Amino acid sequence: xxxxxxxxxxxxxxxxxFAQGDAGAFDILYHRNKxxxxxxxxxxxxxxxxxxxxxxxxxxxxxxxxxxxxxxAKFRTYLFAIAHRKLVDFWRRNGHENxxxxxxxxxxxxxxxxxxxxxxxxxxxxxxxxxxxxxxxxSREQQQAYLLKEEGFSRREIAVMTDCxxxxxxxxxxxxxxxxxxxxxxxxxx
Amino acid sequence: MPTDSNDTSKExxxxxxxxxxxxSPGELDQRILQHARQRAREYGAEAxxxxxxxxxxxxxxxxxxxxxxxxxVSVTLQGNYQRGGFQGASAPQxxxxxxxxxxxxxxPSAVATGQSIPVASNESVETSRLAEEERAEEDLADALAANxxxxxxxxxxxxxxxxxxxxxxxRADRQAVEEPVVVQQEARAGGAADQQQAVRERQVRIPPNxxxxxxxxxxxxLLADSNTAQAPQPTLADFxxxxxxxxxxxxxxxxxxxxxxxxxxxQLQRVLALVDSVLVESEPVRELESESSSxxxxxxxxxxxxxxNLLQRIQPGDxxxxxxxxxxxxxxxQSGAADFEGLELPASFExxxxxxxxxxxxx
Numbered sequence: 412x413x414x415x416x417x418x419x420x421x422x423x424x425x426x427x428x429f430a431q432g433d434a435g436a437f438d439i440l441y442h443r444n445k446x447x448x449x450x451x452x453x454x455x456x457x458x459x460x461x462x463x464x465x466x467x468x469x470x471x472x473x474x475x476x477x478x479x480x481x482x483x484a485k486f487r488t489y490l491f492a493i494a495h496r497k498l499v500d501f502w503r504r505n506g507h508e509n510x511x512x513x514x515x516x517x518x519x520x521x522x523x524x525x526x527x528x529x530x531x532x533x534x535x536x537x538x539x540x541x542x543x544x545x546x547x548x549x550s551r552e553q554q555q556a557y558l559l560k561e562e563g564f565s566r567r568e569i570a571v572m573t574d575c576x577x578x579x580x581x582x583x584x585x586x587x588x589x590x591x592x593x594x595x596x597x598x599x600x601x
Numbered sequence: 602m603p604t605d606s607n608d609t610s611k612e613x614x615x616x617x618x619x620x621x622x623x624x625s626p627g628e629l630d631q632r633i634l635q636h637a638r639q640r641a642r643e644y645g646a647e648a649x650x651x652x653x654x655x656x657x658x659x660x661x662x663x664x665x666x667x668x669x670x671x672x673x674v675s676v677t678l679q680g681n682y683q684r685g686g687f688q689g690a691s692a693p694q695x696x697x698x699x700x701x702x703x704x705x706x707x708x709p710s711a712v713a714t715g716q717s718i719p720v721a722s723n724e725s726v727e728t729s730r731l732a733e734e735e736r737a738e739e740d741l742a743d744a745l746a747a748n749x750x751x752x753x754x755x756x757x758x759x760x761x762x763x764x765x766x767x768x769x770x771x772r773a774d775r776q777a778v779e780e781p782v783v784v785q786q787e788a789r790a791g792g793a794a795d796q797q798q799a800v801r802e803r804q805v806r807i808p809p810n811x812x813x814x815x816x817x818x819x820x821x822x823l824l825a826d827s828n829t830a831q832a833p834q835p836t837l838a839d840f841x842x843x844x845x846x847x848x849x850x851x852x853x854x855x856x857x858x859x860x861x862x863x864x865x866x867x868q869l870q871r872v873l874a875l876v877d878s879v880l881v882e883s884e885p886v887r888e889l890e891s892e893s894s895s896x897x898x899x900x901x902x903x904x905x906x907x908x909x910n911l912l913q914r915i916q917p918g919d920x921x922x923x924x925x926x927x928x929x930x931x932x933x934x935q936s937g938a939a940d941f942e943g944l945e946l947p948a949s950f951e952x953x954x955x956x957x958x959x960x961x962x963x964x
Contacts, residue, residue, distance in 0.1 A: 430644055462623075
């Protein structure tokens, strides 16, 4: 009965119940958000081992700071803001603060291969992977602004999470969009 | 690739979410959930400690607040009860003669004769209370009359006894004896004060030519209510004879007992009061200090005072006025029984007066 009621509760309510000692509330909260967070981390950095570490750090931080949570913001925003900071910390620790440039076996940037249409007629899966590679070629700020927008956050929320103003977020999103379009335009030309 | 900017954006979003994004591995989930359960136990323990700590630290203010709240509620409820707040929000209805059982006619004579006292339709509860008090006075008068040896045998006699009692009690209100004997009964229709005044205005007025030689017939109205004037009225002589017989009966039944003497004294005081009501003009009144007397006797009436003195000194076997113990039949004396021979009372009013005058002369 209690479990059924918890399934109808909001993320914020579940998180507050967990702060009062309800482990079951966090179980539901975790299963409701874990895959979305993991996908966001994967699109931000295509390295499963790395994103597992970042995801674990994110969730542990969420668990340990439950008593300090105030329901002034959505739990999902709170969760992704922590994940974004953990991601930035990871990049700083590993020297990936700038845009990642993946290279193929010939030493050529993968992004350049996308422009040349080296993969022929791509499938959707291939296009998705190409998109991820294109995202990696963006600056971290542009990539994060674009990915967070795709996760459904507003410009204001993105500005808060990335510690910048809304106009900057808008500009980053526009630039990222144009860059991706330009990179993938070759794939659709065929 | 769509050329439109919006279409391009949608297509990019579709591509971004179409791929099979990796899911959170189960191993990671187990680690995270294990840590969450451990922290949940800690949070629960801390929450319990916090609750106990709050109660421990704030029990005094909480107890004080609860006490003040209880007192305030009690005072409020008590006030509401006193104001009749729980008897409904409707305004109190005026007491009417038809609806109020307490607004019945109260005058004893009116009750006896079936004459109703008009009650105002807008009579208040205060009126009912006053009427109830007067009804209690009536009951007291009835009780006195019932205890009297003069047991009425019919309604007229009963009314007579009630009238006598009230007349004796209202002696203090009597101011002048200048008009012929009338019994006034004014049941005014307006208000309880008027009703009460009407009852109290029932007073006996004695003609100025009343004297010790007044005939018993002239005192007939003294004993009767105006509404019962048609009933056969006993004379004062009859009354005195009744008193004498009752006194003898009461005294003989238990001559040595205190009760018998008290009854004797009470009856004699009634006789003296009746005598005084005829003899005496309007003067101040004093209460005789008698253990069973509530009869008011004028202070100026030396005759009555002496008689009272005599009454105090009467003992079984004594003879009133010394040598007058030889009660001759022609004098109309009534002698007591053999064991109470000393107490002799006149059978008529004139004889009573003569007895007292002789006794005074002997003194």
